[in-house]
Amino acid sequence: MSQLLSTSLGPVRLIGENATPIWGMPNAERNRRMAESAAKNGRRLANGHELLFNLTYAFDPLLLTLALEAPGTLFTWGEAPIVGQVAQGADPLRAPHIIDLSDGRRLYNRQLRKLEQPMVRELTPASRREIERRSYFGAYKGVTDLLTKYLWPELALVLTRIAAQLRMTPNMVSVIGVSLCLLATFLFAKGLYWTGFLSGFIFMVLDTVDGKLARCTITSSKWGNVIDHGVDLVHPPFWWYFWGTGLAYWGLQLPGTTFAFVMTAVVAGYVLQRLIEGMFLKDFKMDIHVWRRFDSQFRLITARRNPNMVILFVALLFGRPDIGLVALAWWTIISLIVHAVRLAQAYGQARSGRPIVSWMDEAEGQA
Incomplete structure (x- = not known):
């Protein structure tokens, strides 16, 4: 199942379904807010591209930032697409730049001044509190007092x-x-x-x-x-x-x-x-x-x-x-x-x- 949203950033496609809330809101709303926030910061999708979110998963917003910097980039967890800027209407798993995060790689977050493996977790009632905890600590600067x-x-x-x-x-x-x-x-x-x-x-x-x-x-x-x-x-x-x-x-x-x-x-x-x-x-x-x-x-x-x-x-x-x-x-x-x-x-x-x-x-x- 997929749903296409019109946002200030451009077209956003939500795939999957998920009724589990995160930080008091549906995952779809959280993803929509991330897209709108990126638009407020001057981001735009490349021509002919759409932003893809998989509602089954919660992920570090850093991945969205990196995907917006490089059209054609899709982050996955194994075979599951997580988030990416992909060609409209195309199979996301055929994107030219697929980065599988299940290999444990670490990425540098310049805004928060830290180097770590970005969070990607399946969002379920059982994992919700742990995901909220990880997203909270993920928002901490790595270099601080x-x-x-x-x-x-x-x-x-x-x-x-x-x-x-x-x-x-x-x-x-x-x-x-x-x-x-x-x-x-x-x-x-x-x-x-x-x-x-x-x-x-x-x-x-x-x-x-x-x-x-x-x-x-x-x-x-x-x-x-x-x-x-x-x-x-x-x-x-x-x-x-x-x-x-x-x-x-x-x-x-x-x-x-x-x-x-x-x-x-x-x-x-x-x-x-x-x-x-x-x-x-x-x-x-x-x-x-x-x-x-x-x-x-x-x-x-x-x-x-x-x-x-x-x-x-x-x-x-x-x-x-x-x-x-x-x-x-x-x-x-x-x-x-x-x-x-x-x-x-x-x-x-x-x-x-x-x-x-x-x-x-x-x-x-x-x-």
């Missing part, structure tokens, strides 16, 4: 499932998170660090949930991305500043010159590190943290919000939030130096005629 990678994925999975069941949109989650972010800023300014930490912790978890909810339910939006990434980019220096002013309530305020040094280090260091990352992305068309394995490992602890909060948390356990802020400043300086050195090394390598290639691209080529 240690808290996002190791501490709260399971908690965020529970919250993502609850949000999906409640039919919450990612923007709803973002609004709750932003409110908690502002509350944490106020509490830090008043020296209420533990309460501020609780508010900030929930915000940081929700900062993961909104993105995962958007990817799993295919409900991302332009303004949602602007709000999410805009808040992520802007708020950390305000947290560190008001953490510093809140020290007065503990009788631990820093001397004027020390406070000025700390604020200069954390703000200028943060901005300069972001600029270095932007320069690397602009000149080498990749994130600096996926160049070499060292860069990916250093991303776990580099001076971003989450690792910095670990520093402040440890200092707070010992009753010295002032020392925590000074340590945060020095860690920001060290992280800035590391990034500056790596950028200089990349430019030097490029000038010598050697290409700048991600270690993940190299690993994919060797697979």
Whole structure:
């Protein structure tokens, strides 16, 4: 059985039937959303081609991205077609580029900065929760900080499932998170660090949930991305500043010159590190943290919000939030130096005629 849909992307053919829902929606609706989302991102089908989805299976959205990049490509699992951009009306298994994923091959996901075997599973009532789990973890960036990678994925999975069941949109989650972010800023300014930490912790978890909810339910939006990434980019220096002013309530305020040094280090260091990352992305068309394995490992602890909060948390356990802020400043300086050195090394390598290639691209080529 097959059904032909008209979408903004172009003709979409659904083959098979499946009544098992995934993330609170029929598989056909999820596939339709993926097609519409691709169209919003400027994708189009090649002339004379249609997009094919097999409703029997759930799969990693990366496969759709790759199929849209190469007309005539069909991903299969053994003899079963999964997803592909194939000639209209033709037998999909006669597509010129058939890639059988049952051989366990790994593919590099540039958007999420990871190299892994993409998920392909038959969607049944028995496999639904495991598929949702795998699609959730599949939406995680492979290169990120240690808290996002190791501490709260399971908690965020529970919250993502609850949000999906409640039919919450990612923007709803973002609004709750932003409110908690502002509350944490106020509490830090008043020296209420533990309460501020609780508010900030929930915000940081929700900062993961909104993105995962958007990817799993295919409900991302332009303004949602602007709000999410805009808040992520802007708020950390305000947290560190008001953490510093809140020290007065503990009788631990820093001397004027020390406070000025700390604020200069954390703000200028943060901005300069972001600029270095932007320069690397602009000149080498990749994130600096996926160049070499060292860069990916250093991303776990580099001076971003989450690792910095670990520093402040440890200092707070010992009753010295002032020392925590000074340590945060020095860690920001060290992280800035590391990034500056790596950028200089990349430019030097490029000038010598050697290409700048991600270690993940190299690993994919060797697979």
